[in-house]
Amino acid sequence: MLPFLSKTKTMGVCEYVTIHHVAVWTSDPERLRDFYTTYFGARCGEPYRNKKTGFFSYFLSFDSGALLEIMHSSEIPPSADDPEKQRLGLIHLAFSAGSKAAVDALTQRLVSDEYTLLSGPRWTGDGYYESCLYDPDSNRIEITV
Secondary structure, three states, X not given: OOOOOOOOOEOOOEOOOOOOEEEEEOOOHHHHHHHHHHHHOOEEOXXXXXXXXXXXXXXXXXXXXXEEEEEEOOOOOOOOXXXXXXXXXXXXXXXXXXXXXXXXXXXXXXXXXXXXXXXXXXXXXXXXXXXXXXXXXXXXXXXXX
8 A cells, every 4th residue: 555545534424435436438348348358357247238328338347346337328429639638637547567577568568469658668757667558549558566
């Protein structure tokens, strides 16, 4: 656990709060599902469909307990944001590979499979060893120790 993290009361209600899941919209849920299961060891739950609204999603689970929801709806327009530029809001997902060698190996595998490398692997100014790539939807993915 990072030294600045501790169990604290949140508004007097609970002792410990964790992020339950992060959700991402996609035009191709199977492609994104396959990316995270192939490269990051995610396990895919049963698909959920709402035929009335056209909503479709998968929950992907990781060994750490983290969940990633991959969602699709024909009602959601493509993003107008330029993925090359920083912007306000959620900007990346970070995955711990466990070691510097694992960061290097996974980064090389993704680059070999023609995913776009944005930076690294490298040591950052705040002491992390990481690389940054795009997933198939141009979401930024950090791979760190």
